[in-house]
Amino acid sequence: MKPAVPKKPGKIETRLSMAVLAVLVAIGVGVALRQFRISAAVLALRPESLHEEAGSPADQAPIIDLKESGMVPFSPPEHFTPDTLYEKIDGRADLYLGAGFVSLATQRFAPDHARDRWVEVFVYDMGRPQNAFSVFSMQRRETARTDRQLPNAYRTENALFMTRGPYYLEWIGTDGAPVLQEQIGILARRFSDTHGGADAAVAPGASLFPDAGLSPDSRQLITANAFGYEQLDNIHTAGYLIHGVHLTAFVSERKNADAATALADSYRQTLLAYGADAASAPPAVDGVAMLQVFDTMEIVFSRGSYLAGVHEATDATAAAILAQRLAEHLEGLTGPHAPPPQEIGEAEENKEQQ
Template sequence: MRIDAAQRGKGLILIFILGLSVLSPAFGRAGVQEASTFTSPLLAILPASDVWRASEPPRQFLPETLFEYINGAAESYISYDFQELIVAQYEKKDVPSATLTLEVYDLGEPRNAFGIYGSERYPESRFIPVGAQGYYEDGSLNFLAGRYYVKMMGYDCGPDAEKLLTAVALDVAGRIQDNVGFPAELAAFPREGLVANSERFILRNFQGLAFLRNGFQAGYRLDGLEFECFIVESKDEAAAEAAARQYLDHFRAAGSAVEAKADGWEFQDRYMKNVFVGRRGRYLYGVSRIPEGRQDTGRAYLGKLRSGLGGPQGSAATGGER
């Protein structure tokens, strides 16, 4: 059967129209789901707007495929128990050359999301009130909200880039149900001398030690001194006691002379300088990088940490060396 030119033209027009319906679905939830070849609760987080439209269907990446999207950084995300990533691409309706890439990372738990977020922010970043916290920098806006870490990159958005991205970020943050704040453990860090936004959470291999998990740390500057405080959470008191024993044994094996004190232990390390350690309940905590001659500061901050974790000032953390 022969197909004349008119029929071919109609067929091409029909294919073109169908293609547009797939590549440019409505920005909102329904259009995205219709265009997708997968199902995911993260699709409900994608925003709705009169300003943007989807330029292609969203894509899904799981732990086994994440390297296909962020090859160099995939290991860092997976180390925080990464669950799923949705990537959505948009173009501005009135200026199609202005585009937006939206990435929603599901880390399974809020503290894991804080962990990867904290590893990518800088204390000097310009922070904005989106979700638990966000920051904007050169056409990019990243924020933390519950178990999700959301990253946005705008291209050719002009002088209104921050305003445009912030509007989308607020929409996405408003769709996240478990939009909790920072981990509660951060409140235990002493306020005096704390470097704002230096707090971090390391899920595995805290301080490079395979037996330490769930570690929090924060940087301090005080009277020309720079040092760190840390808190390591265990599942219960017995596990914390075992972690403390293993921690001290590790440094003894490395040549450190561990000295037992009424409120914990003290020792010197080649890299962490003077270190002060205590245990309270299911927490191991400490102060590190204290130079010689400033030990009183280390002891004072060990007491502040103990108080922040609920222990009375001056009480014994564990009752001596093990």
């Protein structure tokens, strides 16, 4: 028997093999070339690319006025709506959405011809000054220091935070370099001047609290679900130091006196239903209820259209003093001849000195 002779490949098989080999070679070359090609997305993230792109004539107008700041756009503007806010600040979006958020515009700016430092500006349109002040006050850092040139603004090591009218703004620098921080201040003051100036910088609810014992920069506005009680909305709070005791006062202007009285009673009844006890020695103030909630005291009352009280006090005597001052202050606001807020503050200060 003759040994089998290998069959010689036909022309079709040869051509198919060559075609497959050519495809494999092409794929290999493509992969090799791609390894040396930088993605356009990566290039776009490089600072020099951002600088060049933002500086082109086709760019959109910057989100803030850069006049006399020495700053230039360092990135294109970005805009976010309630539906897309989480894309920019995922994890904190609920705070803004719950406070009436309308829109957010952000953009980076850098000193002219500089590429190693920049500031990212966040301009939140919160719809109303009350909403803007709420998110501003609720996020104030414990280590923050009041800005000496801008009312209703504070600074941290590398950033500035402020409100103007319905806007809440954050200016976040890459570092705390004095030159960069001064330029941030110029930008912030320019924004303030072009958005109402000092008139728009007045914090909502500034006249609601007596001055005596008031802790500086302690005021906050809780727009919803204050103290874990759903009915308590638009609650202004302020910190006090009385006889060495830290206290929190709260005030909320309601629709009318009946609404304030009803809410005060509802809050009191709710606390009782959850185990609070009526205090054995309530403050000697008409209509004031003091309740003991575990190891703290809660005081609640109404004056005219205002709901007010003292929250989670650790000292009954100091809480009673604050409740009396707060009640007298609100009576001055609701009386037929209520003096201006500054006169009320002066009266309280004089009383403290006596």
